[in-house]
Amino acid sequence: MGDTLTRLINFADGFTSATAPDVGGTTLESYDILNNTTATLFTVLPAETTSVFANFELTRSTYEQAGSFIAAYGGSWSIQFGNYMGDDLVQDTVVNPQEIRLFFSGNDLRYESGNIGSMGKLKLSITRVTA
Amino acid sequence: MTTLVVQRLNAELSQSFRLSLDTRYNIGAVIPYIYMHNAPAGTFTLSIKSGATVLALGSFTCADIKTALGSANDYAHVFYPVNFETTQLGRGTYTLELTASGYSPTESSYIGWIQQHEDLNNLLDYEPLSDAQNPLAFRLKIWGIP
Secondary structure, eight states, X not given: OOOEEEEEEEEOSSSEESSOOEEXXXXXXXXXXXXXXXXXXXXXXXXXXXXEEEEEEXXXXXXXXXXXXXXXXXXXXXXXXXXXXXXXXXXXXXXXXXXXXXXXXTTEEEEEEOOOSSOEEEEXXXXXXXX | OEXXXXXXXXXXXXXXXXXXXXXXXXXXXXXXXXXXXSOOSSEEXXXXXXXXXXXXXXXXXXXXXXXXXXXXXXXXXXXXXXXXXXXXXXXXXXXXXXXXXXXXXBTTBEEEEEEOOOOSSSOOSSOOSSGGGSOBOEEEEETTOO
């Protein structure tokens, strides 16, 4: 368990570089969703990234949702969720214990979880549009 | 061109390994395959642990990596030796843990640990289904073994 942040780095010949190598367009990340917790998943700096496109899979106990969201910066971060399949776990307000809320606080994408009694997992396939 | 599968260090990264022979291994250094992305500030510590007990540890900075490479470049991938006082390990399973202090990673500046395919040095007890499931690569400097 624990957070994993996978990056695909396309490094030119040699072992060092004075300039940043190309980073693969899609990154794979996974986060533990702790029970009854509000915490930060990751931080997006608008100086580096202007838009985030993500597909996700959220599992909590026997519940599972696969879906997507878009986050865009226009002075502040806003997030909009798209189609999904499976259980309706991501909500604007946590009512049932299996639900979570995903929201931005400043530049931090955060989650608020219900008291389901067991840890869940959020897996993300993310594409960041650089500034 | 080389494509690297990198695990970005946030709080910690860990990789287990198993010493199989019924003998005492004199470990002089652990050599993780490190990726440096824009030379972030901070001190990075690699520990050998048995359960929760730290048996040995060594630290390094990005400045140390650049000095070892003889380069002023801020982006690099390298098998970087982390030295510590020689530690004897017996047969068993251990964990390498990479942590940091004074380190605030962003997408433009971070340290990572590179994954490689399973080989004689990086044995797995599961079958990886993709490159993302490969182990975090490292070598051991064992005194007495060439």
